[in-house]
Amino acid sequence: xxxxxxxxxxxxxxxxxxxxxxxxxxxxxxxxxxxxxxxxxxxxxxxxxxxxxxxxxxxxxxxxxxxxxxxxxxxxxxxxxxxxxxxxxxxxxxxxxxxxxxxxxxxxxxxxx
Amino acid sequence: xxxxxxxxxxxxxxxxxxxxxxxxxxxxxxxxxxxxxxxxxxxxxxxxxxxxxxxxxxxxxxxxxxxxxxxxxxxxxxxxxxxxxxxxxxxxxxxxxxxxxxxxxxxxxxxxx
Numbered sequence: 001x002x003x004x005x006x007x008x009x010x011x012x013x014x015x016x017x018x019x020x021x022x023x024x025x026x027x028x029x030x031x032x033x034x035x036x037x038x039x040x041x042x043x044x045x046x047x048x049x050x051x052x053x054x055x056x057x058x059x060x061x062x063x064x065x066x067x068x069x070x071x072x073x074x075x076x077x078x079x080x081x082x083x084x085x086x087x088x089x090x091x092x093x094x095x096x097x098x099x100x101x102x103x104x105x106x107x108x109x110x111x112x113x
Numbered sequence: 114x115x116x117x118x119x120x121x122x123x124x125x126x127x128x129x130x131x132x133x134x135x136x137x138x139x140x141x142x143x144x145x146x147x148x149x150x151x152x153x154x155x156x157x158x159x160x161x162x163x164x165x166x167x168x169x170x171x172x173x174x175x176x177x178x179x180x181x182x183x184x185x186x187x188x189x190x191x192x193x194x195x196x197x198x199x200x201x202x203x204x205x206x207x208x209x210x211x212x213x214x215x216x217x218x219x220x221x222x223x224x225x226x
Contacts (some may be wrong), residue, residue, distance in 0.1 A: 036217075041222065043117070044156075099207055103148075105154055
C-alpha cells in the first residue's frame, strides 16, 4: 500500500523567511496530494492540494510542487508569519481507493517573531 | 459552524472497559473515516464507511469496531482498551468523489488508566 514520508519533523524560521516541507510517496499511481494544517488544539484543515496533472499550484503565500517522476511533493510558504505556526501534514490518495488519504508524520513549524 | 462534531473531546476509560466515541456531521457526506493519531505521528486510518459499506484497514486490530446507523452519525467502539490505545481519535468526512477534501472533527483524546 501507499506510504508517505515527510521531512523535516520540526522547522523553525524567522518571521518573513520562507519554509519548505517535503514529502515522498511510494505508490506511483497516487494522483491527489493535499496539505493539511493543524493548529494547537484544533482540527486539521485543508490549505492547498494538487492533482497529478499539474506540477505546481499557488495560493497567495502558499505553493505546492509535485514531481511525479521522483514521487515527491513539497509545500512552500513565503513571507512566513507567526500565525503560520502549526503542524503541517502532507497526504497522498492511492489510486485504488481515491477517497482514502494516507498521511505523512507531520512537520511542526515555528515562526519566530 | 462546526460541520464534523466529535464527542467527547476528552475521554478517560479504564483498562479493558469498553468505550464508545461518537462523530456526527452536518455535511451529508457519503464517506466517514476514523483515524488514530498518536503523539508526533501521522493520523492512521482505521476504517471508513462509504454510505453503509464498511471498509476495514488490514492492520486495524479486532479490538476496534465501528457503527454507522445513519448518514449523520458514526461511532468508534473499542471493546477492551489497552494502554496502547491511548491516542487522539479523529473523525473525518468527504463527499466520496474522486480526490475531494476531507473535513475533520476536533478529535477525542482517549486516556486509558
